[in-house]
Amino acid sequence: xxxxxxxxxxxxxxxxxxxxxxxxxxxxxxxxxxxxxxxxxxxxxxxxxxxxxxxxxxxxxxxxxxxxxxxxxxxxxxxxxxxxxxxxxxxxxxxxxxxxxxxxxxxxxxxxxxxxxxxxxxxxxxxxxxxxxxxxxxxxxxxxxxxxxxxxxxxxxxxxxxxxxxxxxxxxxxxxxxxxxxxxxxxxxxxxxxxxxxxxxxxxxxxxxxxxxxxxxxxxxxxxxxxxxxxxxxxxxxxxxxxxxxxxxxxxxxxxxxxxxxxxxxxxxxxxxxxxxxxxxxxxxxxxxxxxxxxxxxxxxxxxxxxxxxxxxxxxxxxxxxxxxxxxxxxxxxxxxxxxxxxxxxxxxxxxxxxxxxxxxxxxxxxxxxxxxxxxxxxxxxxxxxxxxxxxxxxxxxxxxxxxxxxxxxxxxxxxxxxxxxxxxxxxxxxxxxxxxxxxxxxxxxxxxxxxxxxxxxxxxxxxxxxxxxxxxxxxxxxxxxxxxxxxxxxxxxxxxxxxxxxxxxx
Amino acid sequence: xxxxxxxxxxxxxxxxxxxxxxxxxxxxxxxxxxxxxxxxxxxxxxxxxxxxxxxxxxxxxxxxxxxxxxxxxxxxxxxxxxxxxxxxxxxxxxxxxxxxxxxxxxxxxxxxxxxxxxxxxxxxxxxxxxxxxxxxxxxxxx
Numbered sequence: 001x002x003x004x005x006x007x008x009x010x011x012x013x014x015x016x017x018x019x020x021x022x023x024x025x026x027x028x029x030x031x032x033x034x035x036x037x038x039x040x041x042x043x044x045x046x047x048x049x050x051x052x053x054x055x056x057x058x059x060x061x062x063x064x065x066x067x068x069x070x071x072x073x074x075x076x077x078x079x080x081x082x083x084x085x086x087x088x089x090x091x092x093x094x095x096x097x098x099x100x101x102x103x104x105x106x107x108x109x110x111x112x113x114x115x116x117x118x119x120x121x122x123x124x125x126x127x128x129x130x131x132x133x134x135x136x137x138x139x140x141x142x143x144x145x146x147x148x149x150x151x152x153x154x155x156x157x158x159x160x161x162x163x164x165x166x167x168x169x170x171x172x173x174x175x176x177x178x179x180x181x182x183x184x185x186x187x188x189x190x191x192x193x194x195x196x197x198x199x200x201x202x203x204x205x206x207x208x209x210x211x212x213x214x215x216x217x218x219x220x221x222x223x224x225x226x227x228x229x230x231x232x233x234x235x236x237x238x239x240x241x242x243x244x245x246x247x248x249x250x251x252x253x254x255x256x257x258x259x260x261x262x263x264x265x266x267x268x269x270x271x272x273x274x275x276x277x278x279x280x281x282x283x284x285x286x287x288x289x290x291x292x293x294x295x296x297x298x299x300x301x302x303x304x305x306x307x308x309x310x311x312x313x314x315x316x317x318x319x320x321x322x323x324x325x326x327x328x329x330x331x332x333x334x335x336x337x338x339x340x341x342x343x344x345x346x347x348x349x350x351x352x353x354x355x356x357x358x359x360x361x362x363x364x365x366x367x368x369x370x371x372x373x374x375x376x377x378x379x380x381x382x383x384x385x386x387x388x389x390x391x392x393x394x395x396x397x398x399x400x401x402x403x404x405x406x407x408x409x410x411x412x413x414x415x416x417x418x419x420x421x422x423x424x425x426x427x428x429x430x431x432x433x434x435x436x437x438x439x440x441x442x443x444x445x446x447x448x449x450x451x452x453x454x455x456x457x458x459x460x461x462x463x464x465x466x467x468x469x470x471x472x473x474x475x476x477x478x479x480x481x482x483x484x485x486x487x488x489x490x491x492x493x494x495x496x497x498x499x500x501x502x503x504x505x506x507x
Numbered sequence: 508x509x510x511x512x513x514x515x516x517x518x519x520x521x522x523x524x525x526x527x528x529x530x531x532x533x534x535x536x537x538x539x540x541x542x543x544x545x546x547x548x549x550x551x552x553x554x555x556x557x558x559x560x561x562x563x564x565x566x567x568x569x570x571x572x573x574x575x576x577x578x579x580x581x582x583x584x585x586x587x588x589x590x591x592x593x594x595x596x597x598x599x600x601x602x603x604x605x606x607x608x609x610x611x612x613x614x615x616x617x618x619x620x621x622x623x624x625x626x627x628x629x630x631x632x633x634x635x636x637x638x639x640x641x642x643x644x645x646x647x648x649x
Contacts, residue, residue, distance in 0.1 A: 153623035155648050156609055207603055207611040232607050253606050 040358050041097035047359025052467045053417045056442055056498035057356055059092040060107060064122035069474065069490035075116045076459070076476070076487070078451060081506035082188065083111040083461060083474070085445070086176055087499020088164040090124060091357065094138040096148070100289045101353040103143040105130045106164030108176055108191050109496055111463075111474055114507075118474065118490045125163040125176050125184055126193040145287030145354065156211050157181035158196055165216035166501035170226070171245040177216040179230070179263065188505070199240065203248040212238055216501065217264040217325075222398045222453075225249070227272060227307065231262045239272060239310045252310035256303060261292045261350070266329035266339050267401045271313070272305040273329050273339060278320035279347065289354060294347035296320050302375060304337070316375050318383070322347055323368065327393030330403040335377030340407060340427070342368040342390045361417055370409065372427055388432070391419060392445040392501075398453040406455050408479075410443055410462075418442035418498060422460065424482050435482045440467050442498060448479060449504035456480040461504065465495055472496045531636050533580040536644040537592060537615065543572045548602075549592040551580050555629045558589050571596070589632040590617035594647060613647040621648070 048054045088104025091097055098104055106125040111118055124130055133140050141160045142151040154160055161181035168175055175183035175197060182196040200209035213230030220226050224244035231237050237256040241249045260279030265272065278298040283291035299317035306313050322344045329339035345366050352365045367389035374382045390409035405428045410419035413436050420443055423434040437443050442465040450458020460477040472495045475486040537547060551565040552558040565580050571594055593602040594613035603611045620632035634643065 153621035155622050207597075208605050210605050210611040211609055212605050212607060236607065238606055251606070 040099065041092060041095060044097055044357065044359040047361070051359070051361055052470070053415075053442060054356070054359055054361065055467070055470055055495060056418065056465050057091070057101065058497065059097070060089040060497055063107075063124060064109075064120065064494075064496070066119050066121045067492065069111070069118040069120060069492055071116075071118065071488060071490045073476075073486065073488035075113075075118075079449070079459065079476075080114050081449070081504055082113065083447070083449075083502060083504045084167045084169075084174065084188075085109050085463065085499050085502025086125075086164060086167045087497055087501075088162065089122075089497045089499075090130065090162075093133060096139055096146070097357065098139075098143060099145040099287065099354055099357060100143070101357055102164070102289065103146055103162065104164060105133075105162050106176060106178075107497070107499075108167060108174075108186060109499070109502075110188075110191060111490075120492055120496075121191060122496060123191040125186065127161055127163050127184060128158070129160055129162060143287075145289050147287075157213065158211055161196075163193075164500070168218060168220070168226075168503060169505045170242075173246075175246070177214065177218075179215045180213045182211060183214055197246070199242075200248050200251070205248050205251055209238075209240075209248065209251055214240065215263070215265070219265070219267045219400055220244075220397065221267060221269070221401050227267050229262075229265050229272070229274060231256070231258070233259060235259050237262075237274060239305060241307065241310065250310055254303070254305065254310070254312050258301070261289075263324045264326050266326045267307065268329045268331035268337060269401045270307055270331055271329075271337070272307055272310075273326075273337070274303040274305065275323070275326060275339070275341065276301040276303070277322040279322060289350060292347065292350060294320075294322055296346075304375075316379070316381055318373065318381060321345065321371075322350075324349075325391065325393055327370075327407050327409075328395040328400060328404045330399075330401060332377075337375040337377075338403075339373050339375075340393060341371050341373065342393055342409065343371040344368045356417070365416065367412060370407065370425060386425060386430070388423065388434075390423065390425075394446070394448055396448055396450065396453075396455050399455060404455065408446060408448060408460055410446060414439060415442065418465075419444070422446050422462070422477070422482055424460075424479070433480075433482045435477065435485055437464055441465065442467065444499060445501055446475075446477075447502060447504050449506060450479065451506060463496070463499075465498060470495050529585045529638065530582045531585070531638070532640040533583055533588070533590075533636070534640065534642045535578055535580070535590060535592075535617075536642070537576045537578075537647055538574075538644060539613075539646045539649075540571055540573060540576055540594060541613065541647075541649060542596065543570075545571050545594060545596040545598045547571050547576055547578075547592055547594055549578060549590065551583070552589045552591075553584075553586055554588075555633070558629050564588070583636055585637050587633055587635055588617075589629055589634070590643065590645070591615070591632070592645070592647070594649075613649040615645045615647045617643055617645055619645050 086108045089107035090105030109122040142148045158181040161178045163176045163184045166177040174186040174188045185194040198210045218228040226242040228240045235257045258276040282293035300321045302316040304314045323341040327340040331337050348366045355363050370386040370390040372384040389411045392410045394408040395404040407425045411421045421436045444463045446460050446462030460479045472492045474490050476488040547569050550563040553564040616632040620627040
């Protein structure tokens with residue numbers, strides 16, 4: 001039997017930190033008492049009758065069985081594969097409606113292109129949270145913003161992981177992603193959920209990455225390796241380098257000194273860029289998103305991190321700004337770094353995703369626009385604002401971390417609620433090629449798919465919600481000619497909820 | 508002599524009664540152990556200060572087995588206590604945690620006190636020993 005004194009000493013060593021929740025979880029806990037739950041749901045239901053655009057934020061209760069789409073136009077011969085996209089779909093249970101769009105249970109959609117036909121199916125990610133709450137017929141955990149009366153205790157982030165933000169292919173599986181917890185492994189054919197991915201398993205990291213935050217925007221370099229980050233509420237960030245099949249090659253924690261919200265990041269061929277917006281937690285007792293505030297005096301910082309060592313090499317301070325998303329970064333031989341951001345002047349876009357959950361659609365929302373930054377090797381920077389607004393930036397896969405000239409984004413021309421247009425920007429010449437869907441459509445993220453390592457080749461495709469008919473369509477464009485309009489449009493006989501991110505997996 | 512013997516008897520009776528009345532056994536049942544791998548480490552703390560400082564009054568180890576495990580701390584003095592335990596599945600003598608300090612092995616507390624967006628609170632795990640044995644049951648958290 002172990003010597004008692006020695007044993008007690010061992011236990012004491014682990015008592016201080018290991019039985020404590022990570023600070024990011026503590027941060028999530030400071031939740032304000034909500035508006036009475038019934039009123040949110042009732043407010044939304046009332047607004048939905050007046051504003052059909054809100055149908056994209058309505059609650060979904062059932063999976064979508066395999067359904068064929070009605071195709072208009074020409075299906076290209078060189079396109080086969082599956083377009084996966086994900087977003088929050090379960091916004092309500094019982095009398096309660098979530099307070100923020102980011103809280104809803106994730107639903108994964110697949111659009112399978114084969115033999116000139118397209119089939120859709122949609123399935124809720126069967127997270128432990130989803131399974132328990134479905135069985136209970138009500139929400140049983142508080143969310144980041146929504147306080148549930150009598151909620152169950154939350155021991156770790158994956159207990160409330162809704163896996164609702166992005167989906168990527170890793171090896172022969174799909175990973176559906178949140179940003180404060182683990183990826184969920186999903187079958188690419190059936191969309192059945194399997195288990196939380198233990199990121200260190202079968203690597204030297206073993207259990208030491210279990211349950212760690214894994215952001216929803218991993219970057220895949222042209223060689224196939226996957227890079228990602230996860231943010232802790234105490235200002236630390238974990239950085240990951242995985243092989244294409246998901247095996248962890250390297251991981252390390254750096255002190256980012258940042259307590260705000262961080263959704264996306266970038267890589268060059270040599271470095272990881274953590275671009276830290278001018279956000280800070282501000283407001284005791286408020287929910288996580290509620291208290292995330294734009295600080296107009298706080299610089300937007302860039303941490304330049306060596307990809308091989310996963311250590312911070314240098315930092316830059318940029319004028320205050322906020323971006324959910326960045327398109328690409330690349331680096332010159334002398335160390336000059338270029339990157340783009342879909343930059344907002346404040347945080348109104350984040351908070352209006354709370355207002356829309358109550359059916360409020362007329363609040364002012366600041367628009368984001370593409371800003372091209374250059375970080376000089378010896379310090380200093382330049383920035384160039386591109387006219388027009390932009391979101392969901394995309395570049396060609398073979399150019400991730402390398403010099404790109406084309407940047408594809410969505411944009412708002414007239415619709416205050418969601419995007420209504422897509423754009424291709426040549427960042428060298430400023431030339432714009434764009435397509436406006438019209439006032440009847442709410443346009444979601446569009447992705448590039450090509451079988452060539454050739455910028456401008458292949459197709460841009462994405463979904464849009466057609467409001468008059470309450471149906472979702474998938475739209476295919478020649479990537480080098482958006483303004484001619486979709487070369488193919490395929491219709492679902494129903495609508496699916498407005499979502500976030502996805503990718504096309506060619507077969 | 509008789510008087511002295513009587514005094515001694517009275518004293519020893521008092522002492523014995525003091526011994527028996529003011530200490531007790533704590534029987535703990537840990538439920539929900541998921542495997543037979545490794546061991547369960549259990550620690551008993553006397554009061555909040557000792558808990559916060561990690562100064563255990565008593566500690567013990569028992570072999571893990573799927574389901575429930577029972578153990579007893581004997582002759583514990585009256586007072587306020589808290590228990591915590593963990594399942595050392597990989598037999599390395601410590602509760603493993605991830606790079607951000609979150610436990611990656613099973614753990615738990617007396618009264619089924621639960622961490623909730625933060626560490627479990629001492630006030631929720633404390634219990635009193637006063638003049639009698641007690642039985643406790645706590646579920647392990649994985």
